[in-house]
Amino acid sequence: MAENGKGEEAKASSPSPVFGSASTFGAGTGFGGFKGVSTATSSRQAEKPEDDTPPEEGSGETEEECQAEFRPIVQLEEVERVSGEEGEETLADFKSKLYRFDNDSGEWKERGIGQVRLLKSNDTGKIRLLMRQEKTLKIRANHFVMPGTKLQEHSGSEKAWVYSTVDFADEEQKPELFCFRFSSIERAQEFKKHFEDAMAHNDKALAADEEQGESPGDESTEAAKEKHAVEKSEADELAGKVGEVKVSEEDDKSSQA
Template sequence: MSDEAAAPAPSNPFASLGASGATGFAAGGFNFGAPVAPAFGAAPKPADEEGGDDDGGDAAPEEECQAEFKPVVQLEEVETKSGEEDEDALVELKCKLYRFDGDNNEWKERGLGLIKLLQHKANKKVRLLMRQEKTLKIRANHIVMPGTKLQEHSGSDKAWVWSTVDFSEGEQRIELFAVRFGSVEKAQEFKKKFEEAMDINAPLLGDVAALPKADETAGGAAADKAAEELAKEVEGKATTKDE
Protein backbone atom coordinates (compact mmCIF):
# COMPACT_ATOMS: atom_id res chain seq x y z
CA MET A 1 0.00 0.00 0.00
CA SER A 2 1.46 3.27 -0.92
CA ASP A 3 0.79 6.43 0.84
CA GLU A 4 -1.20 9.00 -0.97
CA ALA A 5 0.89 11.67 -2.55
CA ALA A 6 1.04 14.74 -0.38
CA ALA A 7 -1.03 17.58 -1.66
CA PRO A 8 1.07 20.53 -2.74
CA ALA A 9 1.19 23.40 -0.22
CA PRO A 10 -0.76 26.42 -1.26
CA SER A 11 1.46 29.12 -2.72
CA ASN A 12 1.86 32.55 -0.98
CA PRO A 13 1.66 35.33 -3.62
CA PHE A 14 3.38 37.87 -1.26
CA ALA A 15 6.30 35.66 -0.30
CA SER A 16 8.42 36.87 -3.16
CA LEU A 17 8.14 40.44 -2.07
CA GLY A 18 10.63 39.96 0.75
CA ALA A 19 13.01 37.86 -1.27
CA SER A 20 16.45 39.13 -2.16
CA GLY A 21 16.56 40.68 -5.57
CA ALA A 22 12.80 41.05 -5.71
CA THR A 23 11.30 43.79 -7.74
CA GLY A 24 8.54 44.71 -5.29
CA PHE A 25 8.12 47.82 -3.15
CA ALA A 26 11.36 47.19 -1.23
CA ALA A 27 13.35 46.70 -4.36
CA GLY A 28 12.04 49.87 -5.86
CA GLY A 29 13.24 51.83 -2.85
CA PHE A 30 9.73 53.00 -2.03
CA ASN A 31 9.33 53.93 1.60
CA PHE A 32 6.23 55.37 3.15
CA GLY A 33 6.86 58.73 4.82
CA ALA A 34 10.13 59.49 2.98
CA PRO A 35 10.23 62.55 0.68
CA VAL A 36 10.05 61.80 -2.97
CA ALA A 37 12.54 63.61 -5.19
CA PRO A 38 10.85 65.56 -7.97
CA ALA A 39 11.22 64.35 -11.46
CA PHE A 40 13.99 65.94 -13.49
CA GLY A 41 12.76 69.04 -15.25
CA ALA A 42 9.64 69.39 -13.16
CA ALA A 43 8.70 72.90 -12.02
CA PRO A 44 9.44 73.61 -8.33
CA LYS A 45 6.53 73.76 -5.99
CA PRO A 46 5.39 77.13 -4.70
CA ALA A 47 6.70 78.17 -1.31
CA ASP A 48 3.27 77.92 0.28
CA GLU A 49 2.97 74.29 -0.83
CA GLU A 50 6.41 73.40 0.53
CA GLY A 51 5.54 74.93 3.84
CA GLY A 52 2.75 72.47 4.27
CA ASP A 53 0.49 73.15 7.18
CA ASP A 54 3.08 75.12 9.22
CA ASP A 55 1.45 77.65 11.48
CA GLY A 56 4.08 80.32 10.69
CA GLY A 57 2.83 81.39 7.30
CA ASP A 58 3.71 84.81 5.90
CA ALA A 59 4.17 87.33 8.76
CA ALA A 60 2.34 90.63 8.44
CA PRO A 61 4.73 93.60 7.70
CA GLU A 62 5.58 95.83 10.67
CA GLU A 63 3.90 99.22 10.68
CA GLU A 64 6.12 102.32 10.75
CA CYS A 65 5.89 104.54 13.81
CA GLN A 66 4.16 107.78 12.89
CA ALA A 67 4.49 109.43 16.31
CA GLU A 68 6.22 112.84 16.53
CA PHE A 69 8.28 113.79 19.55
CA LYS A 70 8.88 117.44 20.39
CA PRO A 71 11.40 118.79 22.94
CA VAL A 72 9.97 119.73 26.30
CA VAL A 73 11.57 123.18 26.11
CA GLN A 74 11.37 125.14 22.88
CA LEU A 75 14.53 127.22 22.40
CA GLU A 76 14.24 130.28 20.23
CA GLU A 77 17.09 131.50 18.07
CA VAL A 78 18.83 134.45 19.65
CA GLU A 79 20.52 136.93 17.36
CA THR A 80 23.93 137.91 18.67
CA LYS A 81 24.99 141.50 18.15
CA SER A 82 28.48 142.95 18.15
CA GLY A 83 27.40 146.53 18.80
CA GLU A 84 28.70 147.56 15.39
CA GLU A 85 25.45 147.05 13.48
CA ASP A 86 24.61 150.79 13.47
CA GLU A 87 28.09 151.89 12.38
CA ASP A 88 30.05 152.14 9.15
CA ALA A 89 33.74 151.27 9.07
CA LEU A 90 35.90 154.09 7.72
CA VAL A 91 38.98 151.87 7.88
CA GLU A 92 39.89 148.34 9.01
CA LEU A 93 43.54 147.35 9.39
CA LYS A 94 45.32 144.43 10.97
CA CYS A 95 47.68 145.50 13.71
CA LYS A 96 49.28 144.70 17.04
CA LEU A 97 48.23 146.89 19.95
CA TYR A 98 50.20 147.75 23.10
CA ARG A 99 49.44 149.75 26.23
CA PHE A 100 51.94 151.38 28.56
CA ASP A 101 52.01 149.98 32.09
CA GLY A 102 53.08 152.91 34.25
CA ASP A 103 53.42 150.77 37.39
CA ASN A 104 56.07 148.56 35.80
CA ASN A 105 57.34 151.20 33.38
CA GLU A 106 57.02 148.95 30.31
CA TRP A 107 54.89 148.32 27.23
CA LYS A 108 52.59 145.32 27.33
CA GLU A 109 50.93 143.67 24.37
CA ARG A 110 47.15 143.95 24.21
CA GLY A 111 46.70 141.63 21.28
CA LEU A 112 46.74 141.08 17.53
CA GLY A 113 43.63 141.90 15.55
CA LEU A 114 41.68 144.46 13.50
CA ILE A 115 41.66 148.12 14.45
CA LYS A 116 38.66 150.03 13.11
CA LEU A 117 37.40 153.58 12.90
CA LEU A 118 33.60 153.32 13.10
CA GLN A 119 31.16 156.13 12.30
CA HIS A 120 27.68 155.94 13.81
CA LYS A 121 24.95 156.08 11.16
CA ALA A 122 22.72 158.36 13.24
CA ASN A 123 24.89 160.77 15.24
CA LYS A 124 27.89 160.53 12.83
CA LYS A 125 30.44 160.35 15.65
CA VAL A 126 33.56 158.27 15.07
CA ARG A 127 35.11 155.91 17.59
CA LEU A 128 38.17 153.67 17.54
CA LEU A 129 37.64 149.96 18.19
CA MET A 130 40.19 147.17 18.32
CA ARG A 131 39.22 143.52 18.88
CA GLN A 132 41.63 140.70 19.53
CA GLU A 133 41.42 138.08 16.79
CA LYS A 134 39.79 134.69 17.54
CA THR A 135 38.48 135.75 20.97
CA LEU A 136 37.06 139.07 19.62
CA LYS A 137 37.72 140.61 23.02
CA ILE A 138 37.68 144.41 22.96
CA ARG A 139 41.19 145.76 23.59
CA ALA A 140 40.62 149.45 22.76
CA ASN A 141 37.38 151.42 22.55
CA HIS A 142 37.24 155.21 22.62
CA ILE A 143 35.90 158.28 20.85
CA VAL A 144 38.45 159.87 18.53
CA MET A 145 38.96 163.15 20.35
CA PRO A 146 39.85 166.30 18.40
CA GLY A 147 43.37 167.42 19.19
CA THR A 148 44.71 163.91 19.82
CA LYS A 149 48.34 163.69 18.73
CA LEU A 150 49.72 160.65 16.94
CA GLN A 151 53.44 160.29 17.55
CA GLU A 152 55.88 157.90 15.93
CA HIS A 153 56.79 155.09 18.29
CA SER A 154 60.56 155.04 18.88
CA GLY A 155 61.13 156.63 15.49
CA SER A 156 59.38 153.78 13.66
CA ASP A 157 57.34 154.74 10.62
CA LYS A 158 55.11 151.68 11.13
CA ALA A 159 53.89 152.50 14.65
CA TRP A 160 51.97 155.29 16.39
CA VAL A 161 51.53 156.33 20.02
CA TRP A 162 48.63 158.34 21.46
CA SER A 163 46.95 159.04 24.80
CA THR A 164 43.18 158.83 25.29
CA VAL A 165 40.31 158.08 27.64
CA ASP A 166 39.49 154.44 26.90
CA PHE A 167 36.37 152.40 27.72
CA SER A 168 37.46 148.88 26.74
CA GLU A 169 37.36 147.66 30.35
CA GLY A 170 33.83 148.92 30.93
CA GLU A 171 34.85 152.17 32.63
CA GLN A 172 36.75 155.23 31.43
CA ARG A 173 40.45 155.02 31.99
CA ILE A 174 43.45 157.03 30.80
CA GLU A 175 45.55 154.87 28.50
CA LEU A 176 48.72 155.35 26.50
CA PHE A 177 48.41 153.13 23.42
CA ALA A 178 50.87 152.11 20.74
CA VAL A 179 49.81 150.44 17.51
CA ARG A 180 52.12 148.72 15.04
CA PHE A 181 51.27 147.83 11.44
CA GLY A 182 52.84 145.47 8.95
CA SER A 183 53.81 148.17 6.47
CA VAL A 184 54.45 151.90 6.19
CA GLU A 185 51.51 152.23 3.79
CA LYS A 186 49.05 150.83 6.34
CA ALA A 187 50.49 153.03 9.08
CA GLN A 188 50.05 156.11 6.92
CA GLU A 189 46.52 155.10 5.96
CA PHE A 190 45.61 154.77 9.63
CA LYS A 191 47.06 158.20 10.41
CA LYS A 192 45.12 159.78 7.56
CA LYS A 193 41.80 158.23 8.61
CA PHE A 194 42.45 159.05 12.27
CA GLU A 195 42.94 162.73 11.43
CA GLU A 196 39.79 162.70 9.29
CA ALA A 197 37.88 161.23 12.23
CA MET A 198 39.08 164.06 14.47
CA ASP A 199 37.79 166.59 11.93
CA ILE A 200 34.41 164.82 11.80
CA ASN A 201 34.05 164.73 15.58
CA ALA A 202 35.17 168.33 16.20
CA PRO A 203 31.80 170.02 15.44
CA LEU A 204 29.82 167.10 16.86
CA LEU A 205 31.47 167.09 20.28
CA GLY A 206 31.13 170.83 20.81
CA ASP A 207 33.46 172.42 23.33
CA VAL A 208 36.22 169.90 23.99
CA ALA A 209 37.03 171.70 27.22
CA ALA A 210 33.63 170.66 28.55
CA LEU A 211 34.53 166.99 28.22
CA PRO A 212 36.04 165.09 31.20
CA LYS A 213 39.69 165.93 31.65
CA ALA A 214 42.34 163.32 32.13
CA ASP A 215 43.15 164.25 35.73
CA GLU A 216 39.45 164.30 36.64
CA THR A 217 38.63 160.91 35.15
CA ALA A 218 41.69 159.05 36.36
CA GLY A 219 41.84 160.48 39.86
CA GLY A 220 45.02 162.48 39.47
CA ALA A 221 46.46 160.52 36.53
CA ALA A 222 48.71 162.34 34.08
CA ALA A 223 47.02 164.53 31.46
CA ASP A 224 47.76 164.25 27.78
CA LYS A 225 50.82 166.47 28.00
CA ALA A 226 52.30 164.46 30.84
CA ALA A 227 51.52 161.26 28.97
CA GLU A 228 53.36 162.53 25.92
CA GLU A 229 56.40 163.41 28.01
CA LEU A 230 56.29 160.00 29.64
CA ALA A 231 56.10 158.31 26.25
CA LYS A 232 59.20 160.15 25.05
CA GLU A 233 61.14 159.04 28.12
CA VAL A 234 60.26 155.37 27.98
CA GLU A 235 59.79 154.58 24.28
CA GLY A 236 63.51 154.15 23.72
CA LYS A 237 64.02 151.70 26.57
CA ALA A 238 60.62 150.06 26.97
CA THR A 239 60.37 146.31 26.59
CA THR A 240 57.44 144.47 25.09
CA LYS A 241 55.77 141.73 27.07
CA ASP A 242 52.51 139.85 26.77
CA GLU A 243 49.80 141.22 28.98
Protein backbone atom coordinates in the same frame (compact mmCIF):
# COMPACT_ATOMS: atom_id res chain seq x y z
CA MET B 1 40.89 27.01 -15.92
CA ALA B 2 41.39 29.43 -18.74
CA GLU B 3 37.75 30.30 -18.78
CA ASN B 4 37.77 30.91 -15.08
CA GLY B 5 40.77 33.21 -15.46
CA LYS B 6 39.05 35.25 -18.17
CA GLY B 7 35.91 35.42 -16.12
CA GLU B 8 37.84 36.81 -13.14
CA GLU B 9 39.56 39.40 -15.35
CA ALA B 10 36.17 40.55 -16.69
CA LYS B 11 34.81 40.94 -13.20
CA ALA B 12 37.85 42.90 -12.11
CA SER B 13 37.61 45.29 -15.08
CA SER B 14 34.05 46.37 -14.29
CA PRO B 15 34.15 48.55 -11.15
CA SER B 16 31.39 48.31 -8.61
CA PRO B 17 28.94 51.25 -8.29
CA VAL B 18 30.23 54.04 -5.99
CA PHE B 19 26.85 54.59 -4.27
CA GLY B 20 25.80 50.94 -4.11
CA SER B 21 24.24 48.51 -6.53
CA ALA B 22 21.96 49.60 -9.35
CA SER B 23 19.08 47.78 -7.76
CA THR B 24 19.25 50.09 -4.74
CA PHE B 25 18.81 53.41 -6.66
CA GLY B 26 17.07 52.23 -9.77
CA ALA B 27 18.15 50.91 -13.11
CA GLY B 28 20.54 52.74 -15.35
CA THR B 29 22.65 55.14 -13.28
CA GLY B 30 23.47 55.52 -9.61
CA PHE B 31 21.22 58.66 -9.44
CA GLY B 32 18.13 57.21 -11.07
CA GLY B 33 16.52 56.41 -7.76
CA PHE B 34 16.28 60.05 -6.68
CA LYS B 35 12.76 61.29 -7.39
CA GLY B 36 11.30 64.71 -6.71
CA VAL B 37 11.78 67.95 -8.61
CA SER B 38 12.87 67.23 -12.14
CA THR B 39 15.89 68.92 -13.67
CA ALA B 40 13.73 70.79 -16.17
CA THR B 41 11.44 72.13 -13.47
CA SER B 42 14.32 73.35 -11.28
CA SER B 43 15.99 75.09 -14.22
CA ARG B 44 12.76 76.91 -15.09
CA GLN B 45 12.42 78.08 -11.49
CA ALA B 46 16.00 79.31 -11.46
CA GLU B 47 15.43 81.31 -14.64
CA LYS B 48 12.17 82.84 -13.36
CA PRO B 49 12.96 86.28 -11.88
CA GLU B 50 11.60 87.36 -8.54
CA ASP B 51 8.62 89.64 -8.61
CA ASP B 52 9.99 93.10 -7.67
CA THR B 53 6.83 94.93 -8.63
CA PRO B 54 5.75 97.22 -5.76
CA PRO B 55 2.39 96.45 -4.22
CA GLU B 56 -0.55 98.22 -5.74
CA GLU B 57 -2.38 100.94 -3.85
CA GLY B 58 -5.11 99.57 -1.63
CA SER B 59 -3.49 96.16 -1.43
CA GLY B 60 -2.68 96.69 2.23
CA GLU B 61 1.06 96.10 1.74
CA THR B 62 2.20 99.77 1.62
CA GLU B 63 4.41 101.07 4.44
CA GLU B 64 2.74 103.41 6.88
CA GLU B 65 4.24 106.86 7.42
CA CYS B 66 5.58 107.58 10.91
CA GLN B 67 3.31 110.13 12.59
CA ALA B 68 5.30 110.40 15.83
CA GLU B 69 6.32 113.87 17.02
CA PHE B 70 9.55 114.48 18.92
CA ARG B 71 9.84 117.65 20.97
CA PRO B 72 13.08 118.96 22.51
CA ILE B 73 13.45 118.45 26.22
CA VAL B 74 14.61 122.04 26.79
CA GLN B 75 12.97 124.95 24.99
CA LEU B 76 15.46 127.77 24.28
CA GLU B 77 14.14 131.20 23.50
CA GLU B 78 15.85 133.38 20.91
CA VAL B 79 17.84 136.16 22.59
CA GLU B 80 18.80 139.30 20.72
CA ARG B 81 22.49 140.09 21.14
CA VAL B 82 23.31 143.78 21.43
CA SER B 83 26.95 144.70 20.85
CA GLY B 84 26.62 148.48 20.75
CA GLU B 85 27.88 148.55 17.17
CA GLU B 86 24.52 148.22 15.43
CA GLY B 87 24.41 151.88 14.39
CA GLU B 88 27.95 151.99 13.01
CA GLU B 89 29.69 151.28 9.72
CA THR B 90 33.00 149.41 9.61
CA LEU B 91 35.53 151.41 7.59
CA ALA B 92 38.62 149.26 8.23
CA ASP B 93 39.35 145.95 9.94
CA PHE B 94 42.80 144.60 10.92
CA LYS B 95 44.08 141.79 13.08
CA SER B 96 46.59 143.10 15.54
CA LYS B 97 48.33 142.53 18.84
CA LEU B 98 47.91 145.33 21.36
CA TYR B 99 50.27 146.44 24.11
CA ARG B 100 49.81 149.17 26.69
CA PHE B 101 52.60 150.97 28.52
CA ASP B 102 52.57 150.40 32.28
CA ASN B 103 53.87 153.61 33.79
CA ASP B 104 54.45 152.03 37.22
CA SER B 105 56.76 149.26 36.00
CA GLY B 106 58.06 151.14 32.96
CA GLU B 107 57.31 148.16 30.72
CA TRP B 108 55.02 147.22 27.86
CA LYS B 109 52.24 144.87 28.90
CA GLU B 110 50.35 142.69 26.43
CA ARG B 111 46.68 143.70 26.39
CA GLY B 112 45.23 141.30 23.83
CA ILE B 113 45.03 139.92 20.29
CA GLY B 114 42.04 140.55 18.06
CA GLN B 115 40.41 142.66 15.38
CA VAL B 116 40.98 146.40 15.56
CA ARG B 117 38.32 148.30 13.62
CA LEU B 118 37.50 151.85 12.69
CA LEU B 119 33.75 152.44 13.10
CA LYS B 120 31.78 155.39 11.78
CA SER B 121 28.61 156.36 13.63
CA ASN B 122 25.49 156.68 11.49
CA ASP B 123 24.12 159.33 13.88
CA THR B 124 27.06 161.65 14.53
CA GLY B 125 29.25 160.71 11.56
CA LYS B 126 32.31 160.49 13.84
CA ILE B 127 34.83 157.67 13.84
CA ARG B 128 36.12 155.67 16.77
CA LEU B 129 38.64 152.84 17.16
CA LEU B 130 37.44 149.61 18.73
CA MET B 131 39.38 146.44 19.44
CA ARG B 132 37.94 143.25 20.94
CA GLN B 133 39.84 140.26 22.27
CA GLU B 134 39.41 137.28 19.96
CA LYS B 135 37.05 134.51 21.17
CA THR B 136 36.00 136.35 24.37
CA LEU B 137 35.15 139.63 22.50
CA LYS B 138 36.17 141.64 25.56
CA ILE B 139 36.87 145.29 24.72
CA ARG B 140 40.59 146.09 24.78
CA ALA B 141 40.65 149.51 23.16
CA ASN B 142 37.80 151.98 22.63
CA HIS B 143 38.46 155.61 21.87
CA PHE B 144 37.55 158.49 19.60
CA VAL B 145 40.12 159.00 16.84
CA MET B 146 41.32 162.39 17.99
CA PRO B 147 42.66 164.82 15.36
CA GLY B 148 46.32 165.63 15.92
CA THR B 149 47.25 162.17 17.25
CA LYS B 150 50.85 161.33 16.41
CA LEU B 151 51.64 157.83 15.17
CA GLN B 152 55.23 156.81 15.91
CA GLU B 153 57.06 153.71 14.78
CA HIS B 154 58.11 151.50 17.64
CA SER B 155 61.88 151.49 17.98
CA GLY B 156 63.34 148.75 15.84
CA SER B 157 60.10 147.68 14.14
CA GLU B 158 58.23 148.96 11.10
CA LYS B 159 55.25 146.75 11.84
CA ALA B 160 54.20 148.54 15.04
CA TRP B 161 52.63 151.94 15.70
CA VAL B 162 52.68 153.75 19.03
CA TYR B 163 50.39 156.63 19.98
CA SER B 164 48.82 158.21 23.04
CA THR B 165 45.09 158.67 23.49
CA VAL B 166 42.31 158.92 26.04
CA ASP B 167 40.74 155.45 26.12
CA PHE B 168 37.39 154.26 27.41
CA ALA B 169 37.88 150.46 27.27
CA ASP B 170 37.45 150.07 31.05
CA GLU B 171 34.34 152.30 31.02
CA GLU B 172 36.25 155.27 32.38
CA GLN B 173 38.33 157.80 30.53
CA LYS B 174 42.05 157.56 31.19
CA PRO B 175 45.20 158.34 29.21
CA GLU B 176 46.86 155.35 27.59
CA LEU B 177 49.96 154.73 25.52
CA PHE B 178 49.15 152.01 23.01
CA CYS B 179 51.32 149.94 20.68
CA PHE B 180 49.59 148.10 17.83
CA ARG B 181 51.70 145.42 16.15
CA PHE B 182 50.66 143.97 12.78
CA SER B 183 51.64 140.86 10.83
CA SER B 184 53.46 142.74 8.07
CA ILE B 185 54.79 146.18 7.14
CA GLU B 186 52.12 146.49 4.45
CA ARG B 187 49.31 145.97 6.99
CA ALA B 188 50.92 148.48 9.33
CA GLN B 189 51.08 151.10 6.57
CA GLU B 190 47.47 150.39 5.60
CA PHE B 191 46.38 150.92 9.20
CA LYS B 192 48.26 154.23 9.34
CA LYS B 193 46.52 155.47 6.19
CA HIS B 194 43.04 154.62 7.49
CA PHE B 195 43.83 156.08 10.91
CA GLU B 196 45.03 159.38 9.41
CA ASP B 197 41.94 159.54 7.16
CA ALA B 198 39.78 159.05 10.26
CA MET B 199 41.59 161.91 12.02
CA ALA B 200 40.96 164.23 9.08
CA HIS B 201 37.29 163.20 8.94
CA ASN B 202 36.77 163.77 12.68
CA ASP B 203 38.51 167.16 12.46
CA LYS B 204 35.87 168.31 9.97
CA ALA B 205 33.07 166.78 12.06
CA LEU B 206 34.21 168.66 15.17
CA ALA B 207 34.48 171.90 13.21
CA ALA B 208 30.92 171.40 11.95
CA ASP B 209 29.71 170.88 15.53
CA GLU B 210 31.31 174.15 16.62
CA GLU B 211 29.65 176.03 13.79
CA GLN B 212 26.25 174.63 14.73
CA GLY B 213 26.75 175.58 18.38
CA GLU B 214 27.20 173.51 21.48
CA SER B 215 24.25 171.71 22.98
CA PRO B 216 23.86 171.28 26.79
CA GLY B 217 25.31 168.04 28.10
CA ASP B 218 27.21 167.33 24.88
CA GLU B 219 30.84 166.16 25.10
CA SER B 220 31.88 169.17 23.05
CA THR B 221 31.32 171.62 25.93
CA GLU B 222 34.23 173.76 27.10
CA ALA B 223 34.61 171.77 30.35
CA ALA B 224 34.79 168.51 28.47
CA LYS B 225 37.33 169.94 26.05
CA GLU B 226 39.56 171.16 28.87
CA LYS B 227 39.41 167.79 30.62
CA HIS B 228 40.24 166.01 27.39
CA ALA B 229 43.17 168.37 26.76
CA VAL B 230 44.65 167.64 30.20
CA GLU B 231 44.31 163.88 29.77
CA LYS B 232 45.76 164.10 26.26
CA SER B 233 48.82 165.99 27.52
CA GLU B 234 49.43 163.29 30.13
CA ALA B 235 49.23 160.65 27.44
CA ASP B 236 51.67 162.61 25.29
CA GLU B 237 54.15 162.63 28.17
CA LEU B 238 53.98 158.85 28.25
CA ALA B 239 54.54 158.74 24.51
CA GLY B 240 57.88 160.46 25.04
CA LYS B 241 59.13 157.34 26.76
CA VAL B 242 58.59 155.11 23.77
CA GLY B 243 62.29 155.11 22.88
CA GLU B 244 63.26 153.99 26.37
CA VAL B 245 61.40 150.66 26.31
CA LYS B 246 61.10 147.74 23.92
CA VAL B 247 58.68 144.90 23.50
CA SER B 248 60.25 141.68 24.77
CA GLU B 249 61.57 139.19 22.20
CA GLU B 250 59.07 136.55 23.38
CA ASP B 251 56.12 138.91 22.79
CA ASP B 252 57.60 139.95 19.46
CA LYS B 253 57.79 136.34 18.22
CA SER B 254 54.28 135.48 19.40
CA SER B 255 52.83 138.51 17.62
CA GLN B 256 54.39 137.43 14.32
CA ALA B 257 52.93 133.93 14.56
